[in-house]
Amino acid sequence: MQETINNQSLWEEMLQNKGLTVIDVYQAWCGPCKAMQTLFRKLKNELNEDEILHFAVAEADSIVTLQPFRDKCEPVFLFSVNGKIVAKIKGANAPLVSQKIITLINEEKKIAAGEMVRPQYHEIVFVDSDSEDAGEASYGNVEQLYSIAIIKPNAVTARKVKEIKEKIIDAEFVIEAEDKKMLTEEQVRYFYSRIADQPDFEDFVSFMTSGLSYILVVSQAKEKWPSWDGSESNSETESKEPWDDHEKTAKSSGMKQKRESFQEYLERQQISQFCDVEENISNTKFIDVFIPDFKKIKGIKLEKILALLRPALFNKRKEDVLNIIQDEGFKILMQRQIVLSEKEAKTLCMEHENKDYFGNLIENMTSGPSLVLVLVRENGLGHWKQLIGPSSVEEAKEYLPDSLCAQFAMESLPINQLYGSDSLEAAERDIQYFFPPEHTAALIKPHVTQEQREDILTLIKEAGFDITQMKETLLTEEEADKIYFKIKGKAFYKDVLEVLSEGPSLVMILTKWNAISDWRRLMGPTDPEEARFLSPDSIRAQFGRSMLKNAVHGASDMQEAVEAINRVFEDFVAENPEKN
Numbered sequence: 319m320q321e322t323i324n325n326q327s328l329w330e331e332m333l334q335n336k337g338l339t340v341i342d343v344y345q346a347w348c349g350p351c352k353a354m355q356t357l358f359r360k361l362k363n364e365l366n367e368d369e370i371l372h373f374a375v376a377e378a379d380s381i382v383t384l385q386p387f388r389d390k391c392e393p394v395f396l397f398s399v400n401g402k403i404v405a406k407i408k409g410a411n412a413p414l415v416s417q418k419i420i421t422l423i424n425e426e427k428k429i430a431a432g433e434m435v436r437p438q439y440h441e442i443v444f445v446d447s448d449s450e451d452a453g454e455a456s457y458g459n460v461e462q463l464y465s466i467a468i469i470k471p472n473a474v475t476a477r478k479v480k481e482i483k484e485k486i487i488d489a490e491f492v493i494e495a496e497d498k499k500m501l502t503e504e505q506v507r508y509f510y511s512r513i514a515d516q517p518d519f520e521d522f523v524s525f526m527t528s529g530l531s532y533i534l535v536v537s538q539a540k541e542k543w544p545s546w547d548g549s550e551s552n553s554e555t556e557s558k559e560p561w562d563d564h565e566k567t568a569k570s571s572g573m574k575q576k577r578e579s580f581q582e583y584l585e586r587q588q589i590s591q592f593c594d595v596e597e598n599i600s601n602t603k604f605i606d607v608f609i610p611d612f613k614k615i616k617g618i619k620l621e622k623i624l625a626l627l628r629p630a631l632f633n634k635r636k637e638d639v640l641n642i643i644q645d646e647g648f649k650i651l652m653q654r655q656i657v658l659s660e661k662e663a664k665t666l667c668m669e670h671e672n673k674d675y676f677g678n679l680i681e682n683m684t685s686g687p688s689l690v691l692v693l694v695r696e697n698g699l700g701h702w703k704q705l706i707g708p709s710s711v712e713e714a715k716e717y718l719p720d721s722l723c724a725q726f727a728m729e730s731l732p733i734n735q736l737y738g739s740d741s742l743e744a745a746e747r748d749i750q751y752f753f754p755p756e757h758t759a760a761l762i763k764p765h766v767t768q769e770q771r772e773d774i775l776t777l778i779k780e781a782g783f784d785i786t787q788m789k790e791t792l793l794t795e796e797e798a799d800k801i802y803f804k805i806k807g808k809a810f811y812k813d814v815l816e817v818l819s820e821g822p823s824l825v826m827i828l829t830k831w832n833a834i835s836d837w838r839r840l841m842g843p844t845d846p847e848e849a850r851f852l853s854p855d856s857i858r859a860q861f862g863r864s865m866l867k868n869a870v871h872g873a874s875d876m877q878e879a880v881e882a883i884n885r886v887f888e889d890f891v892a893e894n895p896e897k898n
């Protein structure tokens with residue numbers, strides 16, 4: 319199955335392969351990596367992409383290009399895309415290698431279908447030095463060590479995630495990245511390999527793959543803390559210490575002390591049964607397996623804010639403002655028109671309470687619909703404040719004539735026609751108030767392939783849904799009744815049951831403001847033919863095959879959503895907000 323490359327000209331020839339070539343670089347004295355051959359065979363069969371997926375074994379000793387890999391006992395896998403070596407993985411790390419292959423092949427398929435342009439790959443430079451490992455491991459910052467925490471499905475079901483994350487943040491650990499996903503069996507086996515010989519390990523794997531987990535990449539603010547080995551910190555000015563009082567005393571008296579480890583902290587907080595950690599990993603292997611784009615997202619802090627266009631502005635110049643908002647790089651996550659009550663207006667305008675125009679302001683604010691927006695952008699809060707300018711029009715005109723306050727000033731009010739939350743905490747509170755989250759029951763049907771599932775989950779996340787609960791389950795008649803109780807009496811219900819019995823379905827609770835109708839819109843019309851005609855971007859248009867195999871399902875109304883959720887996810891109390 320693998321092409322054998324044992325001289326430089328064969329190497330050059332191999333680089334001409336179309337698509338992806340996975341190269342096992344081996345040493346003559348130990349041969350190619352046997353352990354990985356099963357994986358390659360499996361992927362070759364499953365992906366069935368012989369045109370664009372090739373496997374090769376290359377002998378380091380007889381190929382000049384591979385000279386830096388000679389005499390190394392650890393296996394190395396190189397990934398060549400259209401003649402460029404774009405990635406390298408050291409060690410027989412099956413989950414990581416498999417993930418890399420799937421990602422690159424998916425990219426190749428999208429490129430071939432014209433759905434994406436070929437990225438500017440940075441070709442890997444082979445360096446004959448062990449120091450390259452340190453560089454790669456540390457994401458450009460040699461000092462930084464990360465821990466990975468997995469918050470397990472039982473904690474997600476019991477809705478303990480928020481509390482656990484708050485505890486982690488309270489102790490001044492930094493959550494650098496997070497993702498919520500159903501772990502694959504391979505990922506679980508990889509992360510928990512150290513306990514694989516325990517008798518109940520197989521049951522544990524089933525449990526861990528039965529529902530959603532949270533993956534957190536956690537760091538400690540290195541410059542602020544004493545080091546983990548007990549040596550002194552180079553900073554003397556810590557502002558807030560999460561450690562115990564006796565430790566504080568030790569610190570102030572100049573004694574050396576040791577910060578408790580992340581694991582110890584979780585144990586002391588009694589959350590270690592919900593959360594497993596791998597501490598201070600000194601290489602990227604674990605992170606790459608769970609959060610492949612960690613490098614990209616690290617350092618980018620997307621901030622969500624609430625913005626409001628007061629009635630006069632909304633009425634007269636809405637389009638101009640929305641265009642500027644988008645040009646400034648904000649993404650509009652949610653928007654709604656709302657006529658504020660007097661009480662709501664007073665709460666929002668509290669900072670102007672003592673001004674002589676306050677009465678006029680409240681009258682103005684309640685006179686017609688305002689437009690309320692949830693915006694997201696990197697450094698969203700600061701950028702929004704800067705963009706809209708001060709609250710006083712006079713000040714804005716004098717000092718910041720480019721601000722939206724000055725540009726969109728209206729005769730009727732001496733203050734900014736745009737409002738924005740003052741802090742991220744206030745934004746969170748305002749968003750909860752104006753966009754109360756609603757839950758809906760959703761299902762991905764068995765005929766949907768694993769890859770299509772991933773695509774659908776991406777569409778769901780991109781549409782702003784939070785996947786609050788998820789489980790993979792074979793829907794027997796009894797289970798299906800919990801979801802489809804409304805159509806149980808219909809003649810076609812037996813056909814629905816047959817389609818559901820073909821394999822496991824993915825049952826989910828999706829949460830966002832207006833979730834029920836937004837999910838129905840995202841699904842598209844019931845019949846995929848009609849969906850392709852009327853709503854070509856919808857899920858059913860893209861992934862549906864027929865009326866019965868129409869990829870997804872969603873509750874039709876509030877009562878059906880609440881009832882289905884309560885029946886399927888017994889521990890979850892779905893209290894949908896009243897519509898306001």
Ligand SMILES: Nc1ncnc2c1ncn2[C@@H]1O[C@H](COP(=O)(O)OP(=O)(O)OP(=O)(O)O)[C@@H](O)[C@H]1O
Nearest residue numbers: 805810814843844865866867868870871872873874
């Ligand atoms: N006339 C029909 N013939 C065959 N199958 C049907 C028919 N009507 C509905 N179905 C199937 O039964 C499922 C549930 O039917 P329902 O009437 O609840 O449709 P829906 O509300 O448009 O879609 P869903 O409930 O799945 O979101 C549909 O998704 C479809 O697969």
